[in-house]
Amino acid sequence: MTANADPATAPLIELSHVSKWFGNFQALKDVSLTVQTGERIVICGPSGSGKSTLIRCINRLEEHQAGTIRVNGVELTHNLKRIDEVRRDVGMVFQQFNLFPHLTVLENCTLAPIWVRKMPKAAAEKAAMEYLDRVHIADQAKKYPGQLSGGQQQRAAIARSLCMTPKIMLFDEPTSALDPEMIAEVLEVMVDLAEGGMTMICVTHEMAFARKVADCIIFMADGEIVERAPPSAFFENPREERTKKFLSQILEH
Amino acid sequence: MARTSTVSAKPPRGAGPIAWMRDNLFSSPFNTALTLAALGLLWITVPPFINWAFINAVWSGETRDVCMAPETGACWAYIAARFDQIVYGFYEKAERWRADAVFIIGAIGIFWLATPGLRAKRAIGAFMLIAYPVISYVLLSGGLFGLDVVPSAKWGGLLLTLIVAVTGIVASLPLGILLALGRRSKLPVVRILCIGFIEFVRGVPLITILFMASNLLPLFLPEGLVFDKLLRALVAVALFSAAYMAEVVRGGLQAVPQGQYEAAASLGLGYWRMMGLIILPQALKTVMPSIVNTFIGLFKDTSLVSIIGFSDLLGIIQKGNADPEWSTPVTATTGYLFAAAIFWAFCFSMSRYSAWLERNVAGGKAGAGKT
Numbered sequence: 001m002t003a004n005a006d007p008a009t010a011p012l013i014e015l016s017h018v019s020k021w022f023g024n025f026q027a028l029k030d031v032s033l034t035v036q037t038g039e040r041i042v043i044c045g046p047s048g049s050g051k052s053t054l055i056r057c058i059n060r061l062e063e064h065q066a067g068t069i070r071v072n073g074v075e076l077t078h079n080l081k082r083i084d085e086v087r088r089d090v091g092m093v094f095q096q097f098n099l100f101p102h103l104t105v106l107e108n109c110t111l112a113p114i115w116v117r118k119m120p121k122a123a124a125e126k127a128a129m130e131y132l133d134r135v136h137i138a139d140q141a142k143k144y145p146g147q148l149s150g151g152q153q154q155r156a157a158i159a160r161s162l163c164m165t166p167k168i169m170l171f172d173e174p175t176s177a178l179d180p181e182m183i184a185e186v187l188e189v190m191v192d193l194a195e196g197g198m199t200m201i202c203v204t205h206e207m208a209f210a211r212k213v214a215d216c217i218i219f220m221a222d223g224e225i226v227e228r229a230p231p232s233a234f235f236e237n238p239r240e241e242r243t244k245k246f247l248s249q250i251l252e253h
Numbered sequence: 254m255a256r257t258s259t260v261s262a263k264p265p266r267g268a269g270p271i272a273w274m275r276d277n278l279f280s281s282p283f284n285t286a287l288t289l290a291a292l293g294l295l296w297i298t299v300p301p302f303i304n305w306a307f308i309n310a311v312w313s314g315e316t317r318d319v320c321m322a323p324e325t326g327a328c329w330a331y332i333a334a335r336f337d338q339i340v341y342g343f344y345e346k347a348e349r350w351r352a353d354a355v356f357i358i359g360a361i362g363i364f365w366l367a368t369p370g371l372r373a374k375r376a377i378g379a380f381m382l383i384a385y386p387v388i389s390y391v392l393l394s395g396g397l398f399g400l401d402v403v404p405s406a407k408w409g410g411l412l413l414t415l416i417v418a419v420t421g422i423v424a425s426l427p428l429g430i431l432l433a434l435g436r437r438s439k440l441p442v443v444r445i446l447c448i449g450f451i452e453f454v455r456g457v458p459l460i461t462i463l464f465m466a467s468n469l470l471p472l473f474l475p476e477g478l479v480f481d482k483l484l485r486a487l488v489a490v491a492l493f494s495a496a497y498m499a500e501v502v503r504g505g506l507q508a509v510p511q512g513q514y515e516a517a518a519s520l521g522l523g524y525w526r527m528m529g530l531i532i533l534p535q536a537l538k539t540v541m542p543s544i545v546n547t548f549i550g551l552f553k554d555t556s557l558v559s560i561i562g563f564s565d566l567l568g569i570i571q572k573g574n575a576d577p578e579w580s581t582p583v584t585a586t587t588g589y590l591f592a593a594a595i596f597w598a599f600c601f602s603m604s605r606y607s608a609w610l611e612r613n614v615a616g617g618k619a620g621a622g623k624t
Contacts, residue, residue, distance in 0.1 A: 061515050080524075088521035098516035102534050111530060112520040157516075164520060 010073060012037045012168060012199055013058060018067035020053060020223075027053045028064065029223040037167075040200045042210040045220035046246060051203040054220065055170045058201070059083075059090045072167060088116055091161030095173040097153040099145035105132065105156045106141040109163045117164065124163070131159040135189045151182030155189050162193075169193065171202040205250060211235060219243045306590065320581040327587045331579045338573065339591075342409015342564045348401060351392045352412050358385060359419070367606060369613070382423070389416075405483040409564035411595065416483075417490055417555040417565065418599075422548050424491035429498025434528060436503055447499070454496035460557050462489045467561040486558050494551045501543045505536030538611075545607035549600045556596075567592050 013035040020028040027050045035041060043051045056062040057069060060076050060083050069076045071086045100108050109128035113119040119127070132138040135155040137148075145153050154174055161169060171190065175183040187209050194200055194213035204210065210217050210231060217234040219227040219242070227234070227243045238244050278288040309326030311319050313333065320328035332339070341349050362381040365371050393416075395402045408416070435447030454462070466489035467482055509532050517527035537544065559568030570592045574585040 059519055061518060084521045084523050086521075087519055090519070092516075092519035094512060094516065096510075096512050098510075098512035100513065100516070100531055100535075102538065112522060115526050115530065116521050116523075160520075 010070075011035055012039075012072060013201075014068075014070040015054075015057075016068050018054075018057060018064045018069060020050075020057060020062060020064045020066075027223050028057070030067070031223070031225055032067075033218070033225065035168075035199065035201065038197050038199055040194045040198075040213050040215050041202070041218060042214040042216075043201065043203045043218045043220060044205055044207075044210070044246070044250075045226075049220040050223040051220050052172050053223075055092075055172055055201050055203055058168075058170060059087050059092055061092075088112075088164055089167045091164060091166035091169045093154070093157050093161055093169065093171045093174045095176050097145070097150070097157045097177070099153055099157055099160070101145050104142055104144055105137070105148070105159075108145070108156060109141075109160045112160075113163050128159070128163050131162045132156070134162075134192070135159045136185075149182060150178045151185045154178065154182075154186045158186075158189055158193070168199045168201070171200065171204065173203050173205075175204065175206060207235070207251060219246065221246070317579045317581050317584075320583055325581075325583055327590065328579075328581055328583045329587065331573070331581070331584055331587055332591050334579065335569075335573045338410060339566065339569055340411045342413055342569055343407040344409070344412065345401070345403060345407070348395070348403055351395070351400065351403075355389045355392055356412075356415075358388065359415075386420075405481055408483070410569045411566050413483075413558070413563060414555050414566040417487060417558055418552045420487045421490040421494050421551045421555065425494035425498045425547070425551065426544070428491065428495035430502050430533065432495060432499035433502035433506060436499065437506060451496045451499050454493055455500070459490070459493050459554055460560060462493050463557060463561050465489070482561075483563070486561065486563065490551070490555065490558075494547065494554075497547050497550075498544070501540050501547055502536065504543065505538075505540035506532065508539045509535050541607055541611055545603055549603055552600055552603070553596055566595060 011034040013033070015031055015033040018028055018031045019026065029050075031050075031054060033054075043054065045051050053062055057064045057076075058071060060069075064076075072089050074082050074086050076083060076086065099105070100111070103111065106125060106128055109132065110119075110121065110124040113124040113127065114121055117124075129138055129141060132141055135158055137152050137155050137159070140148055140152055140156070145156065148156065158169075158174075174190070175186050178186065183206070187206060190200075190202070190209065191213055200213075202209075202214075214231050216228055216230050218225055219234070219238075219240070221242050227238060227240045229238070234243075235247065238247060279285045305326040307326070309324060311325055311328050311330050314320070314330035315334070317328075317331070319330050337346075337349070341352050344352055359381075362377060362385060365377050366374060366381065391397050392400070393403065393408065393412075394405065432447050432451055435443045436451065438444045438447070463486060466485040470485055513531055513535065514527065517531040522530065556565060556567040559565050559571065564572060570588040573579065574588045
C-alpha cells in the first residue's frame, strides 16, 4: 500500500500527526510516535494529558480524527475487519481489569483463542494454563473473577491477553485500581514479560518499574508528547520544565 | 428465654416462635394494629372462600341439576364434564392423541432443558427450537402421513393457549434481542427502523394489533395470499411481545459496563461474538426478572385471542359458561376460578423457576460468585 510496508524494518507501531477531539476538547495534539519490535515504552504524565487516549487509539478503542496510525503494517481506518485483525495481535490490560464476570478465569483465557483463533478447546486450555502458571494463578483457573483479589484479577487479565499471543501489549494504568499490597505482584509479572522481549506500551506512574524495564519514557501533557528519553536521561536530566515539575511531584513521596 | 451472661459472638436475638412473633408482628403499636387488621381481613375472606370452593362444592354429577341447590358452592362437576373441551377445544375426539403427543414432547423437552445437569442440552434445545414446531404443526393440523386434516379453527382450550403463549415466548426473545441491538446500532437506518417499530407497537394495544391481523390484513393482501388466521394471530403476538422484550433487553445492555465492551473488542472478537459471548449473557442475566415478567404478561395476554374468535382456555370456558346445558348460578364463577387457577399455576411456575435460576446461575456480579 505504501513504501514503508516492509515488515523487516518497518516500525511495529507508527503514529504520525495524530489528533483527537472529544467534542471541542482536543485530547491529542499532533502526536507522532514510532515503536520498534521489542521496545518497551512507558508513558506518564498528569491526569487528562491524553496518555490513555493515546494507547486506546492504537487498538482503536478510540478513533483518531487526524493523522495516520499503522499497527503491524495495517493502517487503522473505518475498515472494521482489519481493525479486528489488528486487535487480535494487540493485547490490552485495563485499569479496571475488565475480566468477564460470567466466565471462569480459564474460560476468560480460552474464549478468544477458541472463537477468534479457532484453536481446539483442549489446546487452548493447555496454553491458557501455561500462561496462568506464568502469572502464578494457575490454581485459581476454575474460579470466577469475583472470587479473586484485585491483584489476581489483573494477573488473570494479563494472562487472558497473552493467550492470544499478541505482538504488542498495551497497559492502561494496570496498577492504579489496586490496593498497595497488590501492586508488586502485578508489576512482577509485567517485568517478567518485558524481560521476555514483549513489545510493550505502559501507561503507568510506577516510576521504579519504568526505570527498571523501559527502553524509553514518554512524558505527555495537554495532549502532546513533551519529552521522550531513555530512563537514565529522563530521571537524572529532564530537559523540559513541565517534566521537571511532574517528576518533582511524583517522586517526592 | 434463658440467656447466658457470657459475651456471644452473635448479636443477641430471641429464638422460638413467640419471640419471632413479638419481634415481627407486635413490635410496636402500629405494627400490632396492622397485624390485627390483616388477620381480620383474612378471617372474613379465607374461610368463606374455602367453604365455597371446597366444602360446599359439588365434585361430581352428570347434569346441571346437581349444582342447582341453593347454597351450592363451586360446581366442579361442570369442569369435570367439560374438561376435555377445556384442554383440547373442539379438536376431534379420535385425533386428540395428536395433541397429547405435542403436550408430552413439549413437556419432556422443557423439563430436560430446565433441569440442570442433564446432558445434550444443545441437541435438545436445537430439536425443540427447530424440529418441535414443525412436528407439532404437522401433528396438529394433519394432511401429511395419512393424518386427517384438523383446521386450526377447531384447536382450542389449553392447547391453543399454550400454542400462542409458547410461540410468543420463544419468538419474542430472539426478536427482542435483535430489536434491542438494532436500537443501539451505529447504523442510522437500522436504528431508525428498530426505534420506529418498537415505538409503534408499544403505542398500540395488543387487541388492536390482533384485530388488524385478523380483520384488516385480509383486506390489504391479495386473494389467496391470506395466511391462516391463527398464524396471523401468532405473528401478531410474537411481534407485540418482541417490542416489549426489546426494551427489557436494552435495559440489560445498558447495564453492562463499558469496560466489558472494550475488553471484548480489544480481543478482536468482532461485533456478533462480542454480543453473543460477552455482552448478552451478562445483560440477559441482569434483566432475567423483567424478561420473565414479560413472559408472564404475554402468557396472560394470550387470552385476548378469544376476542378475535379463538376458543383458547378463557374463550372455551366463557363459551361453556353460556351453555344452557350447564347453566347454574355458580357455573360462570366456577369456570372463571378454574381458568384463573390454570393461568396462575403456569405463571407462578415460571416465576419460581426464574427465581431459582437467578440464585443458581454461575458467575454473577463481581464478588457474588459461587463458592
